[in-house]
Amino acid sequence: MPARSSTIVTALTAAALVAVGFLGYQASASAPADLHPPHKGGGDSAGKHPAQPGAGKKEHRPAAPKVPDxxxxxKRIVYALGAKRVWLVGENDTAVRTFAVAPSTVSPPMGTYAVTSRSVSVTGSDGIAIEHVVRFASVNGxxxxxxxxxxxxxxxxxxxxRTGxxxxxxADGAAMWNFAINGTKVVVVA
Structure with missing residues (x-):
């Protein structure tokens, strides 16, 4: 009798594993596209699950804001006061990164500046510990x-x-730090 119960347990375990595998497959096939792991094969279907409808279509992403004319x-850093946005622009006049920023209470006048100094970490004028400080201007002290x-x-x-x-x-601070060595041009636009 013990051999028979062992066979039953083995059969039940195998059936349970098949059922769990099938349910897992169904769940992954019906998951939203943004929950699927990236497809490793490359081509137009990168980032899509192979069984996902429309896998051959490119995913629509809003275009990054254009570097101000x-x-x-x-090579330069562009800071748009009105848009509250920064572009890190490479030698070929193409933005390598753009991101939103929170402006200070004192804004620099529009114009061209250069990075004058950098600090890995300090305490900001608001008392908050800050890192990757890249300074480029001074307005009334x-x-x-x-x-x-x-x-x-x-x-x-x-x-x-009055804070600057x-x-x-x-992440954007680390990118700025790596891009903006002393002397890097900073252009402030409206």
């Missing part, structure tokens, strides 16, 4: 520069305080 040429809060927070600047820190995310 009046921002010069060559207020130093203006890009930085990222170590805790990832966005500033909630008090308009009565233009905050970016930590």
């Amino acid at each position: 009046a921002s010069g040429t060559g 207020v130093v203006i520069g890009f930085s990222a809060a170590v805790d990832g927070s966005s500033p909630n600047p008090d308009a009565s305080q 820190g233009i905050r970016e995310s930590r």
Whole structure:
């Protein structure tokens, strides 16, 4: 009798594994496209599950905002005051990265500047620990520069305080740090 119960247990275990595998397959085939793991095969279907309808179509992503026309040429950082956005522009006049920023209470006048100094980490004028500080201007004694809060927070600047820190995310701050060596051109546009 013990051999027979062992055979039954083995058969039931195999049936359960087949059922779980089948249910897993059904769940993955019906999951939204953004939950599927990237397809490793390349081509037009990258990022799509092979069984997903429309796998041959490219995913629609909104176009990145265009580098402002009046921002010069060559390698530069472009800071658009109105758009609250920064572009890191390579030698070929193509943006290698663009991202939103939280402006400081004191804005630099429109014009062309150069990165004057950098600090790996300091305490900002608002008392927050910041990193990847890239300074490029001074307005009436207020130093203006890009930085990222170590805790990832966005500033909630008090308009009565004169601060010059233009905050970016930590990932964007790291990209800025790697791009903006001393002397790098910074163009501030409307």
